[in-house]
Amino acid sequence: MEPVLSVEGLAVSYGPVAALQPISFHLAQGGLALVLGPNGAGKSSLVRALAGAVRPRQGAIQLAGQDVTRIPAYKRVKRGIALVPEGRGTLPGLSVLDNLDLGWHSAPPERRRSKAESFAEITGLFPVLGQRLQQDCKTLSGGEMQMLAIARALLSRPRVLLLDEPSLGLAPQAVARVYRALAQLNQANGLSMVLVEQKSVNLGRLPDTSIVLHSGHIVYQESNRRPAEEELSALYLGVAVGAA
Numbered sequence: 001m002e003p004v005l006s007v008e009g010l011a012v013s014y015g016p017v018a019a020l021q022p023i024s025f026h027l028a029q030g031g032l033a034l035v036l037g038p039n040g041a042g043k044s045s046l047v048r049a050l051a052g053a054v055r056p057r058q059g060a061i062q063l064a065g066q067d068v069t070r071i072p073a074y075k076r077v078k079r080g081i082a083l084v085p086e087g088r089g090t091l092p093g094l095s096v097l098d099n100l101d102l103g104w105h106s107a108p109p110e111r112r113r114s115k116a117e118s119f120a121e122i123t124g125l126f127p128v129l130g131q132r133l134q135q136d137c138k139t140l141s142g143g144e145m146q147m148l149a150i151a152r153a154l155l156s157r158p159r160v161l162l163l164d165e166p167s168l169g170l171a172p173q174a175v176a177r178v179y180r181a182l183a184q185l186n187q188a189n190g191l192s193m194v195l196v197e198q199k200s201v202n203l204g205r206l207p208d209t210s211i212v213l214h215s216g217h218i219v220y221q222e223s224n225r226r227p228a229e230e231e232l233s234a235l236y237l238g239v240a241v242g243a244a
């Protein structure tokens, strides 16, 4: 079956700074790609390039067999790539409902479902958002804010959901709630995901692809397994020591 996402030799630089060396991977429909790495590894550069928020230095991105490498970010959302950015990107000053509305409007008309149906699905997944619809989103807790960011991305009806450190700054209980929702979306709903984190994550299944980045280099790339904690620490430390 054709992969939903194909990444071939994708590299990112900011001027003279090489943030991400060429990386290639394929994600099957309903698959999970886990991307790990310490600060400055190039994780955000990768997902931002996939979403069209930064222009890659080289390489190609295909979504369901169609080249999207040169398509601007706002059009890529319509094609089905949604990014939940690091820091969440919810809009303070707007209510929860208005934030969700923006997500719903960014879905392409042919894939968009009725507002009632879409919002029912979201409040089923995140009941707390249903109780906060009229609140300014800046009054939400960190966990609720992350749920809102994920919900907004889901309303754009993505084929691939990119999540940049969704656990960042959250209490363990909130992390568990967010991961439970992600596991359900991936496994029950078959939503394809690229999940970026610093620490290894268990979504109740092995990732189809696990990638560990360090200073823009791929230091680990495996199918159907994820690095154990000790292995990950050794990779983070080993490269740091090796680079010193």
Ligand SMILES: Nc1ncnc2c1ncn2[C@@H]1O[C@H](COP(=O)(O)OP(=O)(O)OP(=O)(O)O)[C@@H](O)[C@H]1O
Pocket (backbone or CB within 6 Å): 014, 017, 018, 019, 037, 038, 039, 040, 041, 042, 043, 044, 045, 046, 086, 198
């Ligand atoms: N807009 C930018 N201009 C210049 N350099 C940048 C820019 N964004 C990121 N970089 C650099 O690119 C490298 C990779 O950054 P990136 O944000 O992709 O890492 P990351 O793995 O997401 O890190 P973190 O865990 O801190 O979020 C870093 O050295 C960073 O300083």
Ligand SMILES: [Mg+2]
Pocket (backbone or CB within 6 Å): 043, 044, 045, 086, 164
């Ligand atoms: Mg980052």
